[in-house]
Amino acid sequence: MQTLSVVLVEDEPGDAGLIRYGLKFSGGEHDVDWVTSLEALGTQLQAMTAAPDVILLDLNLLDSSGLDTISRCKAIATETPIVVLTGHDDMDFSLKALEAGAQDYLIKKGVEADALLRAMRYAMERHQLEQRLKESEERMTAAIEGGGLGIWEWNLKTDACYTNERLRKNVGFDAEDETAPQTLSAWMARTHPDDTDAVDEALKRHVKGEEKRYEIEYRLKHKQGHWVWVFESGHVVDRDSNGHPERMVGILQDISSRKEMEEQLRTLAMRDPLTGLFNRRSFMETMDSEYGRVKRHDDYHASILMLDIDHFKQVNDTYGHAAGDEILKHFARTISHTLRENDVFGRLGGEEFAILLPDTEREGSAYVAEKVRAAIAAMRVQAEGKAIRITTSVGMATLSANDKRPDGALARADAALYHAKQNGRNRVEQAESPTDASTAHA
Template identity: 30%
Template structure:
């Protein structure tokens, strides 16, 4: 009884790898892969299994009596050239063997074995040569059965490859001549980057056009026709969706089959493809028999779509996160303008949703401050009239949000159809506006009395003079008021009490004024007043009321009144007044006379009488 030595795990792995390699190679031969590719694959597979040895294949040209290289990647180019230069009457002879050994030795190599490759007719079609370094013949490590099987398989597959390439046309499958229209269709499909597939729904076989295989980077002969292999190429995350879609179409639950998914390419990367197809044959029970379709590479489209989506999301994020409202506003020729884009910031600025403004731009006018609405409408008219830019500050009163100041900026771009497209931004400037108004008020307000200061009063005096120049019948009274013996108050009670006296008088004075009147602390204990639309009689009545009111409301200090009297000078300004400074000097002169005539009285300038 004899026992075979059990194979080791390494030997088992070697045989499995060799079997897989041979099966793939045979499938390539069957599908008509190019001869040079097949021979390179056979030689490369051998060298991978036995790195210390190299395999070369030469084809015999009987007519030219020359050897032509089929695959000799491990041989030096000069060595290959020398072999191809040899005159060969018959390769399978001792004489050629010896001659081949001499050429190998001249290039530092040793021929270990040389085997003829014979066609089915028995003719020598080429040779398979195994070479190694000098002294390789003495090695015994390559005498095992696995090595002999590898060499034998290489010889068989090389013979099949050569025979397949030499097969006469009458033994190859007949090809029906294509009509000119068919050729044009094939060329159009090939050039469009679209592949065609034809699936046998019964056997599971699927046939791909050359263009389909090219999408994934395969040669025409490199892919199997099994649907199981096709599913292995589909991205795992997309496979359930693909299988479910095709199942529904097989069950006639959809008119056509269309999927977009990722698929594994020859180089290990994934592409996006779009496959469309339709069952074109069913049996009597409605079962799918045959399905035909096309596949298009949509990777670039997907990448571009992704970039656009990211850009759109970035724009949306930016316009949503930045405080304020970004907008696009279109003004067609001779028509009202309308918003074509409004960011989410409209909710914060106007208290309105973007959809509301896109539907009706005039919705803004419903929340506009009444005093600013005419200015806003005028700015829109300017836009329609071809303004070069838009800049406006205005107030809005969104329901429940209170009044706020907004600032708008926009620039136009004229379109080919004559429309003007405005791109702009609306920001809430309520806080900065409040600070601005506060600073303005601070610059024009007397800190102690909180009345307007001399600068503000002089500006208003100039404006009033301008108004009267446009109104010949108009009048205005200018009053200069001075607290009598104010220095005595400071000297007696101190400057702190003097300040309280000034503040007390300011309160009494403000209580006597109308909305149309203007007051200002002119300096020290002097105060100036403009009584709009008032003549000498009205001014005299005001002066009397002011004196009485001030006397009736003296400053109380520790239960005692600090009595101070008031002198007033009055002048009248009208359209004939030379300038406002002249009128102011006239009222000051009248004040001087009131002081000279005993104080606690008022005098009217002669020109006003």
């Protein structure tokens, strides 16, 4: 495993000790330098022969506090990914930390070695993609300014559209290919149906003088049948004596690789890298939307299941973290195969998972919970030459319009999960709804 160079910026010795202890037992070798302020971070970076792989950053330091700490850290360490260490278990605050420039964040309380290591590697991967995307955009801008791209010229009176060899090659037409479109209308016919209206509107707004320049990203159909993402820019260069536009010129660039990187970044932001499930942030956003439906419609019901793997620490200690990761992936796949297409399955952290069941009342969620429990009980994972058997405990709750926040149901399901474990594990427990609970205590 690669040795990571880590700089820990933390002014609380106790918290710093826990993080360093966690890194020591995360399954890899790490060079950890500990500093207590941003000023000390600058000094440390100057003394290092190479930039560290990652910075673990506490937001409240001797010489800085809050989100400003992130921007100041980025100014000091421009080429290093940042993982924020925070005591705020708050989705809005976490999103603000990411918007400020951090690549990931971790809640300090109860942070585990595995989660810490995954966060660092995730931050490094996301930082690399961001850098590649930034470089791609800079190259695209330079190419546009230099004019070394696909070129087109459109005669608005005849609809004839000249295109150079590079532009035609971008969508699969050879230099002498007579089947290549010769008019703008023919090119528009190759535009993706979902993008046609936007391209047409952008052209009209520029031709009418409402926009100084015509610029748009859209998909063109390649001669071989697949779709190619392109960036197109142009402007009117000739008008008649009455001011009516006669000719437009522009450039076109294939941006498929950039779009692919953007999609990878979106996936990294939404998905747990190990299992491919929704991460905590994405799951809570989806749950918030479902809570809104419950609030708006009296006859609409939704349920939440909380799950974790029974005795998972013992499995890790017995078979190792690699086997533990394999079990987590099998766990995710097995449950995914039991769910409906519109059910939402997420990994909240460690061995803790949650399932959102839209348009599902208690009876339906009880059926799904038992189906999930049974599927895991029947699952076997081959590791270290043995067939490992695991079980899961499940807590159930329904979303309620009486909840002030959508995570009220999550808290009830978590409490039910705790009871399932207390009552022997490998079982399903159902939480009372807020209405039931208030009636019982009346």
